[in-house]
Amino acid sequence: MSLAQWRQFNFFDKQVVPDPNDAKVSPTIFKKCDIGVMTAGLDKAFKAQTFLAYDGGRITHLKLLKQKNILITIGEENDTQHTPVIKVWDLDTTKKPVTTPTTPDEPTLIQPSCLRTIKIQHNEKPFPITTFATVENMAQMAVGLANGTVLLYRLDLLKDKATKPKVIYEGQEPITGLGFREQTKSTILFMVTTTSIMSYNTTASKPSVVSTVTLDEQGCGLGCAVMTDTQDMVIGRDEAVYLYDPTGRGPCFAYDTPKSSLVWFKSHYLMIISPPVITSTQLSTSTSRTTIGAGSSSSSSNNKNNRGTTHDLTKVTIFDTANKFVAYVGTFTGGIRGVFCEWNALWVVGLDGKLYRLDEKDTPTKLEILFKLNLYVLAINLAHMQKYDDASIADIFKKYGDHLYSRANYDGAIDQYIRTIGQLEPSYVIRKFLDAQRIYNLTNYLQELHAKGLANADHTTLLLNCYTKLKDVSRLDQFIKTDADLNFDLETAINVCRQAGYYEHAVYLAKKFKEHDLYLDIVIEDMRDYDTAIEYIRHLGPHEADKNLQKYSKTLLGHQPDQTTKLLVELCTGTLPMGSSTDTTNGHITPIVTAVASPTPSLKNSTALAHLPFAAEGTTSPQSTHHHPHHHDRTTSKSGLGYNPPSPRTFMPFFVDRPDCLAFFLERILETRWSSTSTTKLSLQAQEERKATWNTLLELYLMDEQPHPTTSTSPATSPRLNGIALTPREKLKRTKEFKLKALALLKDETVQYDTNQALVLCQLKKFDEGIVYLYEKTEMYTDILRFWMEKQETDRVIEGVRKYGPKDPSLYPMVLTYFSSTPEILAKSTSELLSVLRHIDEKDLLPPIQVIQALSRSNVATIGLLRSYIGRKIQNERNELQQNQELIQSYREETDKRRKEIEDLKTSARIFQVQKCTGCEGMLDLPAIHFLCRHSYHQRCMGENDNECPQCATQHRMISEIRRAQETSADRHDLFFDQLDNEDDGFSVIADYFSKNTMAFAKLID
Structure with missing residues (x-):
């Protein structure tokens, strides 16, 4: 695009600068610029200071350094050859004014220090400096001569007194432009002639390095080469403007018009000054021609030949090269002497001595102009260049977006609104695009809002609803599967995807960010992929697995009973892996089995779009992909439990519909967790847990119906095994197996179940073997026989009385009563009845009266059954009576004998005729000791303290101890009653006490 085609604005204000002392005229200093030997400087008040630079010559070039107050002048000496001389002036070390002005227009004459003076000669010949x-x-410093030579002066010109220049270029065409480009490791000098453009590396020291490089085979005229602030060379030719760097030609701006000079202003403005054009006020059309100077002879010739007044008009154009527009176009009457940049403005000096100032409009004014023209792109670029803050730039983007929105350019508008994120309230944009039903554009905006981390939960909900409305699964995947930091509300995103039927995306998020509760809720409740749920729980670790199984066990047992039961066994036995982070999918969503998913989301899911002003019909969800879950290999630690397993009782209620699985669950718990653990090693709580587990397992074994696993996902209406109905024989066989297991459990000595509870269960479930075993275990023999009697199991009663009768004689009366209860039983058990009677008789277990009473409780038993028993008992009684009478007679005779002996001892003398010593059996001699028991001893055979017969002493002491014991026990009534309670024949105990005269002692003590 050429410069002539750029948009044109008037961003500079042109005004004639008046003289401070006379507002009607321009400053007088610019009318006297023809004084070549003097140089002058101005301040903002146009107070001139002058000094004599050259004596008799003219000044051709001036340059004031930017960083130092150093002025460089080039002038001609007043000699015959007009040798050019370079002088360096230090304006900071000026001497006091030489003269003081007497009038306001008179400048102040000063005398600055001249630091250096250098004569410019080439081949000892002076040439004009171009x-x-x-x-x-x-x-x-580089100096270009009219003969095509370039001289380079090195080192510090302010310090070195003698510097010999180096000729770095000699050509045929005059030098029209020079410029330095300072780089990090080198300094490049641009050299321009009328026919070429070259660069020279002034810091190159190696001869092998080519210092001069030709950049272009075309040059430019004098004054049409200028350096930019970035140290690029700008070349102006009639057809275009070119930029050059050390590598060659850069950007090019087509501007087909003659150019007399170029000026670079600030960092991006290029001023192009065209040659003067002569115009006449009496011509209908302006006749123009290009002139070299305002006062040339050709111009004078034409003025004489034309009628009317003619003017020289010089056109000035200012281009903004950064934003590519024309910032100013103006004409100046009378031609232009020069242009300089100072005090943030452009100053134009006319040939007529007038001074013009071009002031750049302030940025707000320029922006308002651009806003009125709807040129927002230029306005934004301009604001960036002026270092506007983000809020101000965002306001321009908002205006630009509003403009595009009003013209129904929604795509462009949303692009501008996106650039306001962080400054403009998102609700402003959202309302616009909701009203317009531009969901696609709104999606882009919300997506960027999330990318910058400025979205809230409502924005996330709206964005996901937009994705689902647009059925844009790819963008939904990209949004959800981003690996960057979470920049949206996770729970909201999961819930919206779930409500809209995008279950795969919901579970992806839940799994990736370890929202285990949400993941399982979706997989189980919505997708019904129970296998995946079970595998997921297995890898959560004991704590999370416990928490989630408390919530989902009943559902999982209803659909995947076997896998769920195994998982519960692992958890409660301490063999579940300690847990590792679940694998998250990279780049794709793991396919999940959806048992009941439909191609389109449920109508109720469309409520997620209810707040949007559009209908939700036709929304479809992605098809679910079937997937078979992988079973991971797991190893169980053999070093013991890695965690404290939860109580099995907390999971028992979940098996209410699956008692078969509960039985398997409890069996594995008891087998793995408590099989080898002694009771002493368990805490009281653990012992209670184990006892409750055994009790529950026993109850399961004794259930009337044993449900079986089913492959159906709905509750089975009849017991099934692997989906096949069991036959009656198979059902009976399975019931017997459980009965055997129950009995084995009851008989296991290591099992510490609750006996009372077990007995109640066996009675409720009519488990005869269990009831009998528990009665026997608790020594309730009477209940055993009564149990069999109630069932009229005579054989079992007979077996029981044989087994338990010796342990409990009270069973016999009960058995006799039972045998004689009915004629049928009596007929069946007559032989056993007689056998029982013989056994009672032989063991003397019951008195005859109890036998007769037991048999006489019914009219079934006859006297004939008891004839032999009663006969034997009467005969035995008679024999016993005879024996007792004989014993009594012997006791009486012995008693009479003892009484007579006592009486003799009391009333008659005892004659001792013993001749031998009872102790040594030697002949008895005096001194001798005689006892009434008729034993005699030598005195020497007796001890000093012996007062009784040594031979009869033992018997006497025994009698004394018996008597002393009787006296002691006479007051121990508790011993008497204990013995009375423990003996079967209480009368014998009383008789024994009387026989030992204990009662007499008791009476004597009382």
Whole structure:
């Protein structure tokens, strides 16, 4: 695009600068610029200071350094050859004014210090200087001559007194432009002639390095080469403007018009000054021609030949090269002497001595102009260049977006609104695009809002609803599967995907960010993929698995009973892996089995779009992909439990519909967790847990109906095994197996179940073997026989009385009563009845009266059954009576004998005729000791303290101890009653006490 085609604005204000002392005229200093030997400087008040630079010559070039107050002048000496001389002036070390002005218009004459004076000669011949350039630190300066030679001065021109220039270029065409480009490791000098453009590396030291490089085979005229702030060379030719860097030609701007000079202003403005054009006020059309100077002879010739007044008009155009528009176009009457940049403005000096100032409009004014023209892109670029803050730039983007929105350019508008994120309230944009039903554009905006981390839960909900409305699964995947930090509300995103029927995306998020509760809720409640749920729980670790199984066990047992039961066994036995982070999918969503998913989301899911002003019909969800879950290999630690397993009782209620699985669950718990653990090693709580587990397992074994696993997902209406109905024989066989297990459990000595509870269960479930075993275990023999009697199991009664009768004689009366209860039983058990009677008789277990009473409780038993028993008992009684009478007679005779002996001892003398010593059996001699028991001893055979017969002493002491014991026990009534209670024949105990005269002692003590 050429410069002529750029948009044109008037961003500069042109005004004639008046003289401070006379507002009607321009400053007088600019009318006297023809004084070549003097140089002058101005301040903002146009107070002039002058000094004599050259004696008799003219000044051709001036340059004031930017970083130092150093002025460089090039002038001609007043000699015959007009040798050009370079002088360097230090304006900071000026001497006191030489003269003081007497009038306001008179300048002040000063005398600055001249630091250096350098005569410019080539081949000892002076040539006019066409252009020169220097670096800011004055380390190098290049001088271009009219003969096509370029001289380079090195080192610090402010310090070195003698500097010999180096000829770095000699050509045939005059030098029209010079400029330095300071780089990090080198300094490049641009050299421009009328026919070529070259660069020279002034810091190259190696001869092998080619220092001069031709950049272009075309040059430019004098004054049409200028350096930019970035140290690129700008070349102006009639057809275009070119930029050059050390590598060659850069950007090019087509501007087909003659150019007399170029000026670079600030960082991006290029002023192009065209040659003067002569115009006549009496011509209908302006006749123009290009002139070299305002006062040329050709111009004078034409003025004489034309009628009317003619003017020289010089056109000035200012281009904004950064934003590519024309910032100013103006004409100046009378031609232009020069242009300089100072005090943030452009100053134009006319040939007529007038001074013009071009002031750039302030940025707000320029922006308002652009806003009125709807040129928002230029306004934004301009604001960026002026370092506007983000809020101000965002306001421009908002205006630009509003403009595009009003023209129904929604795509462009949303792009601008996106750039306001962080500054503009999102609700402003959302309302616009909701009203317009531009969901696609709104989606882009919300997506960027999330990308910058400025979205809230409502924005996340709206974005996901937009995705689902647009059925844009790819963008939904991209949004959800981003690996960057979470920049949206996770729970909201999961819930919206779930409500809209995008279950796969919901579970992806839940799994990735370890929202275990949400993941399982979706997989189980919505997708019904129970296998995946079970595998997921298995890898959560004991704590999370416990928490989630408390919530979902009943559902999982209803659909996957076997896998769920195994998982519960692992958890409660301490063999569940300690847990590792569940694998998250990278790049794709793991396919999940959806048992009841439909191609389109449920109508109730459309409520997620209810707040949007559009209908939700036709919304479809992605098809679910069937997937078979992988079973991971797991190893169980053999070093013991890695965690404290939860109580099995907390999971028992979940098996209410699956008692078969509960039985398997409890069996594995008891087998794995408590099989080898002794009771002493368990805490009281653990013992209670184990006892409750055994009790529950026993109850399961004794259930009337044993349900079986089913492959159906709905509750089975009849017991099934692997989906096949069991036959009656199979059912009976399975019931017997459980009965055997129950009995084995009851008989297991290591099992510490609750006996009372077990007995109640066996009675409720009519488990005869269990009831009998528990009665026997608790020594309730009477209940055993009574149990069999109630069932009229005579054989079992007979077996029981044989087995338990010796342990409990009270069973016999009960058995006799039972045998004689009915004729049928009596007929069946007559032989056993007689056998029982013989056994009672032989063991003397019951007195005859009890036998007769037991048999006489019914009219079934006859006297004939008891004839032999009664006969034997009467005969035995008679024999016993005879024996007792004989014993009594012997006791009486012995008693009479003892009484007579006592009486003799009391009334008659005892004659001792013993001749031998009872102790040594030697002949008895005096002294001798005689006892009434008729034993005699030598005195020497007796001990000093012996007062009784040594031979009868033992018997006497025994009698004394018996008597002493009787006296002691006479007051121990508790011993008497204990013995009375423990003996079967209480009368014998009383008789024994009387026989030992204990009662007499008791009476004597009382």
